[in-house]
Amino acid sequence: MTNRITETSPRIFAKVAGFGLLLMAMHAMFANFFVLEGLIIPGDAATTANNIIANDLLFRSGIISFIIVLLLDVVVAWALYIILIPVNKNLSLLAAWLRLIYTAIFGIAIYHFLNVLELLSGADYLTVFETDELHAQVMLSINAFSNIWLIGLIFFGLHLLVVGYLAxxxxxxxxxxxxxxxxxxxxxxxxxxxxxxxxxxxxxEAIFLLIVAVPGVIGELFLAFWLLFKGRSNLLTLNSESYRIR
Incomplete structure (x- = not known):
């Protein structure tokens, strides 16, 4: 029974990581390009606030998608840690911690979207802020999300560096x-x-977007599909003792 578990574990971890990465990609694309790009107008606080009010359910769906991405990040960090242990246990642990730090920062960023909902749905705020001030507060929260996420992406980039080196x-x-x-x-x-x-x-901005998107999308999708279709068989050739967590 023990041998069977250790033999199938690499396959399970590859499936978990591969499916997790693909699900993350789908939810992130929906939240980023369908929700945020469609509702947030940079430099136009009034239009942005009105867009969110008029598409409240869509905005909330985007937040849910980001939360799902956050949860999947934790699962993927764990699965990749297990998969990469045979290469270098310490660096595999470092890669996992870097992704978890990114996830924690991303969670803080998402909180600011919840603040946007409070600002736009709470009638009491209208007695405190004038309409223009309210819209400005909304845009400040949206910008805070973006800026905090950018800090998190530094740790995510370092995570990819370690994972790439181990690969x-x-x-x-x-x-x-x-x-x-x-x-x-x-x-x-x-x-x-x-x-x-x-x-x-x-x-x-367009140039930097290409610098991020092209290698980022190719690399993460390459990793996901390799884990799903090739990695499962490749990992089974390794010594199962490498996957015993000590």
Whole structure:
């Protein structure tokens, strides 16, 4: 019975991580590109607030999708930790902690969207703020979400760097996957620091988006599909003793 569990464990971890990454991608795309891009108008607080009020359920659905992503991040961090133990247990643990730190910061960022809901749904706030002030408070909370998330993405980028290095050194994962993940790390780092350093970031926003999106999407989807379709069999060739948690 013990042998059967240790033999199937790598397959289970690969499935968990692969499906988790794909589900995260779907929910993140919905929340980012369908909800946020459709409702939030940069520099126009009044229109943004009115859009959210008129599409309250959609906005709430976006928050739920982000929370699902947050929960899946924890699951994926655990699964990748198990999968990468045979390469280097300490670095695998570091990668997991970096992703968990990112997840905690992301959770703090999501809280600011809950604050937006309170501002726009609480009648008592109208007695405290004038309409313009209320809209400005909403936009401040939305900007706080973005800025805090950017800080979190620095840790996420470092997580990809460690995972990419471990994939490159593993011998059972494609080296090109490791390279793409490490490149994606620098994409996240460059974009996050550019937000904070460049006062005219918006002038180059499209370029930075490509720097982040292309290697990031390719790397994470590559990892997800490898885990689902190739990783399950590759991981079973490893010594099952490597997967015993001590």
């Amino acid at each position: 490159f050194k593993s011998g059972y994962m494609p080296r090109i996957l490791g390279v793409v993940l490490m490149v994606a790390c620098f994409g996240y780092l460059i974009d996050s620091f550019a937000h904070f350093l460049l006062s005219n970031y918006t002038d180059y």
